[in-house]
Amino acid sequence: MGRQPCCEKVGVKKGPWTPEEDIILVSYIQEHGPGNWRAIPTKTGLLRCSKSCRLRWTNYLRPGIKRGNFTEDEEKMIIHLQALLGNRWAAIASYLPQRTDNDIKNYWNTHLKKKLQGNEGYSRDGLSSSSAAAAAYQISRGQWEMKLQTDIHMAKKALSDAISPAKSSGSVEFEPFNGHTSYAKQSGYASSTENIAKLLKGWMRSPLKMADSADFSVEGIDPVKEEKNNEETAEGFQSVLGFESLDSSISDISESMSPEASLLQDESKPNLNAQTELSLLEEWLFDEGKDYKLCDLALDENVNYF
DNA sequence: AAAAGAGACAACCGCTTTAGA
DNA sequence: GTCTAAAGCGGTTGTCTCTTT
Structure with a gap:
């Protein structure tokens, strides 16, 4: 049955x-x-x-729920999170408080995938594993680290904005229809x-x-x-x-x-504060001092996050 | 102007996980 | 501990519109 x-x-x-x-x-x-x-x-x-x-x-x-136009910060956040978490859209969505997993998934499939394919700096496609580590070797380690640092900063800012008490849990942002x-x-x-x-x-x-x-x-x-x-x-x-x-x-x-x-x-949306268990990602995003650790982890070809 | 193809997004399907009895 | 319903989740499909030929 x-x-x-x-x-x-x-x-x-x-x-x-x-x-x-x-x-x-x-x-x-x-x-x-x-x-x-x-x-x-x-x-x-x-x-x-x-x-x-x-x-x-x-x-x-x-x-x-925020709909329509993804910001550049959101895009970068999704790209990073997808590299770290894989296609766990719900998990990714929990870091973008106003987006739904379905929305992020669709955006990834229709926009970001292609964007990544056409952008060497970000490119992870064509790799056998979806690991960010492999992507790191497409460009020099130094370049990658610099880029990652910049993006981490932006991701942090986005996350911080998203969950800061002033704007968080009750925050609602309705996009103009246009x-x-x-x-x-x-x-x-x-x-x-x-x-x-x-x-x-x-x-x-x-x-x-x-x-x-x-x-x-x-x-x-x-x-x-x-x-x-x-x-x-x-x-x-x-x-x-x-x-x-x-x-x-x-x-x-x-x-x-x-x-x-x-x-x-x-x-x-799931209350971020209720997510008591700090994942590696969260630590990474929150803890300034760990930035390089993660870079190093990501660059370690022996580490497979997925 | 019409047809075909491509792109974008909403919704569905089915499996897994969780919660309650 | 077991069973069942509900919810969560990711992959896939369907539909609509725009663009190209």
């Missing part, structure tokens, strides 16, 4: 999520909190399996929180009974009206998720979060 499927395959909808589905899911989670995913399809009337709901929330809908992917522009719906906010606006104007509503429906969104009412949009979203403004600065948002939103936010 095989494992039981997470849900009935029959009648389960697949494919891209619609704005309406997102609204239903976000609303339900706002009311009940994340978790108990199995109950969500039946409680909300969503024709999605619990797993799909969880993924949708985790990767796209939960607060605190920073989004071609998908966003192309399809008009890219699952961004801002888009959801827009939809929520429309939704809030057509009073609906969320809970226990199997035949839940949402009025269509008129793009023209949408544009006209952009300001109200943020209000609408605030009233649902408790945010002051979607594209506020990090501190603004963390200050203005309602208890409910804070709760959701706290859940949104």
Whole structure:
């Protein structure tokens, strides 16, 4: 006997999520909190399996997710972390508090891999092992160390920024919509929180009974009206998720979060402080004095981290 | 203008791990 | 200690759009 499927395959909808589905899911989670995913399809009337709901929330809908344009620092961090950790995207994502593993994985596969292939300075591809040690020998040791030092510094800064108490755990950074992917522009719906906010606006104007509503429906969104009412949009979203403004600065948002939103936010990423066990990587990133040790380790061809 | 190919990203699949009874 | 459901995770696939021919 095989494992039981997470849900009935029959009648389960697949494919891209619609704005309406997102609204239903976000609303339900706002009311009940994340978790108990199995109950969500039946409680909300969503024709999605619990797993799909969880993924949708985790990767796209939960607060605190930054989407679109990866910064240079983020790129370098990913490259370093991938060299050290391999394709452990979840582990890598834990060092980039606003990115999801799926996002990082996609970015790696579509951008960084190719970039590395075309950039000797970084290149690790074509090596039999994914070890950074092997890459080190592609350029002189001195050059490599200098480069690594620079990158370590940048990575440290990025990490430090990410987890500094002033901006950390509650930090939320919503990207302006114009920073989004071609998908966003192309399809008009890219699952961004801002888009959801827009939809929520429309939704809030057509009073609906969320809970226990199997035949839940949402009025269509008129793009023209949408544009006209952009300001109200943020209000609408605030009233649902408790945010002051979607594209506020990090501190603004963390200050203005309602208890409910804070709760959701706290859940949104593993708390770095809770990661009590300091890995080699963490030590490396935090401890100035160990920089060279790691360089040496990485340059030691006998050491295989993977 | 239409077709083909490539690129990018969202979502799914299935295995593994974890937590609770 | 065992079993089961839920969650985590990484690889893969599907779909959409843009670019090239």
